[in-house]
Amino acid sequence: MSKESTIAPTEKALQHYDYAIVGAGASGLWLAMAMQDAGITAEKTLHLSERDPAKGDDRTWCYWAKAPIFPGHKQEEIWEAFKRPDAPERTVHIAPYRYFHVRSSEFYAYAENKLAGNSRITRAAEDVQSVREIEGTVHVKTSEREYTASRVFLSAPPKDRTGLPELRDFLGGPRPESPGLIQSFSGRRIKTEVPVFDTAAATLMRFDVPQGDSTRFLYVLPFSEREALVELTAFGSECLASDDALPVIRDFMQNLDTGYQIIEEETASIPMSARFDMLRKRLPADTRIVYIGTPAGALKPTTGYAFKRTEAYARRLAAALAAGTDLPTMHRKRRFRLYDRLLLRILVEKPHRGKEIFERLFKTQKTVKILKFLDEETSLAEEISIFSRLQIPLFLEALTKDLFRR
Numbered sequence: 001m002s003k004e005s006t007i008a009p010t011e012k013a014l015q016h017y018d019y020a021i022v023g024a025g026a027s028g029l030w031l032a033m034a035m036q037d038a039g040i041t042a043e044k045t046l047h048l049s050e051r052d053p054a055k056g057d058d059r060t061w062c063y064w065a066k067a068p069i070f071p072g073h074k075q076e077e078i079w080e081a082f083k084r085p086d087a088p089e090r091t092v093h094i095a096p097y098r099y100f101h102v103r104s105s106e107f108y109a110y111a112e113n114k115l116a117g118n119s120r121i122t123r124a125a126e127d128v129q130s131v132r133e134i135e136g137t138v139h140v141k142t143s144e145r146e147y148t149a150s151r152v153f154l155s156a157p158p159k160d161r162t163g164l165p166e167l168r169d170f171l172g173g174p175r176p177e178s179p180g181l182i183q184s185f186s187g188r189r190i191k192t193e194v195p196v197f198d199t200a201a202a203t204l205m206r207f208d209v210p211q212g213d214s215t216r217f218l219y220v221l222p223f224s225e226r227e228a229l230v231e232l233t234a235f236g237s238e239c240l241a242s243d244d245a246l247p248v249i250r251d252f253m254q255n256l257d258t259g260y261q262i263i264e265e266e267t268a269s270i271p272m273s274a275r276f277d278m279l280r281k282r283l284p285a286d287t288r289i290v291y292i293g294t295p296a297g298a299l300k301p302t303t304g305y306a307f308k309r310t311e312a313y314a315r316r317l318a319a320a321l322a323a324g325t326d327l328p329t330m331h332r333k334r335r336f337r338l339y340d341r342l343l344l345r346i347l348v349e350k351p352h353r354g355k356e357i358f359e360r361l362f363k364t365q366k367t368v369k370i371l372k373f374l375d376e377e378t379s380l381a382e383e384i385s386i387f388s389r390l391q392i393p394l395f396l397e398a399l400t401k402d403l404f405r406r
């Protein structure tokens with residue numbers, strides 16, 4: 001009799017996966033799909049743990065791009081022009097970009113459909129409680145069970161952070177002090193009795209709303225002449241409550257002179273902070289616990305856009321995993337991180353100046369150049385030409401404070 005067979009098993013072997021993703025939201029699902037597209041799941045197993053698989057329509061995502069990154073956009077969810085923030089009666093075309101909108105429920109269904117049928121990909125409704133790396137294997141404890149994985153991607157850190165790499169260290173150590181804000185928005189999907197909306201153009205920012213002690217603007221997405229999302233957004237230290245937005249939305253609708261009905265509401269907030277800025281360009285190929293999504297710096301601090309960035313990052317990450325090379329991060333160039341910190345500082349210290357900064361930006365620059373700048377694809381010369389037309393003393397004061405960390 002062999003030695004092994006005389007030993008009684010003391011505990012049941014844990015289920016093991018090659019890869020696991022914690023959180024099947026935007027970044028988790030983009031990564032799972034990218035790993036499948038890169039051929040990784042033809043041989044390796046991938047498990048997704050999501051605590052709330054029934055979340056459905058928990059948000060809507062918009063992005064501008066030259067080509068859609070999501071194949072299921074309906075025609076009424078694509079715009080080729082914007083209303084100008086400083087002159088809402090004027091429309092500017094944004095070619096070569098278009099502005100796209102997708103409901104989260106449609107994105108989740110698309111991802112589910114794409115991943116279904118791959119027997120190496122599994123999903124479970126489970127709340128991940130702890131993640132620990134022990135002797136080269138990652139142990140994951142969920143509300144339902146425990147499993148192990150060779151590598152885990154975290155879009156949401158579990159409550160018990162013991163055993164996790166410190167997020168600060170993962171991101172690359174201490175970063176320049178930066179004031180933080182909250183971007184909060186409260187919108188209503190509205191159906192009108194008569195056709196009133198101009199479907200040719202979306203409104204990203206419209207500042208003819210009371211500013212209060214935050215920078216506030218209206219955001220309007222016209223899906224048809226009778227249906228639109230009308231949203232109040234605030235960059236401030238406190239979250240907008242659902243009721244704060246109603247009077248502003250009512251005023252806007254009153255000017256359109258039509259009866260209307262509210263059919264949906266979206267109220268949420270996201271951090272505007274350089275705290276999640278990734279300072280490392282690469283991670284060693286054998287890193288076993290990798291943050292992705294919001295904790296890894298997916299949200300651009302001054303805009304809150306992340307959907308397109310998470311998709312692009314997922315493709316780069318999957319390519320590196322397939323090639324077995326060092327892993328890329330969501331590192332951003334130093335100067336773009338600085339621009340974000342300067343604007344955040346101004347918005348924190350002088351919230352009443354936000355309106356004039358954004359209006360001046362759109363008045364003095366081509367919208368396409370602003371979109372390129374927000375995508376962090378402009379040249380230094382283009383950035384100088386942008387800042388030279390803005391409120392220079394304000395930015396110089398913010399720069400001085402940033403340099404001397406005041």
Ligand SMILES: Cc1cc2nc3c(=O)[nH]c(=O)nc-3n(C[C@H](O)[C@H](O)[C@H](O)COP(=O)(O)OP(=O)(O)OC[C@H]3O[C@@H](n4cnc5c(N)ncnc54)[C@H](O)[C@@H]3O)c2cc1C
Pocket residue numbers: 022023024025026027028049050051052058059060061062063126127128129155156157158159266267268269270292293294295298299304305306307308310
């Ligand atoms: C209402 C709203 C609207 C937005 N609109 C836009 C937009 O128009 N354009 C844009 O570019 N960005 C937008 N954003 C910002 C950003 O794109 C989203 O926040 C995006 O969802 C971030 O992706 P993520 O993967 O980091 O987080 P999420 O998509 O939130 O995914 C994290 C997932 O982890 C799950 N989870 C959390 N804890 C656990 C746990 N312990 N165990 C298991 N699962 C867990 C959550 O349920 C969730 O599904 C918006 C954000 C919000 C909140």
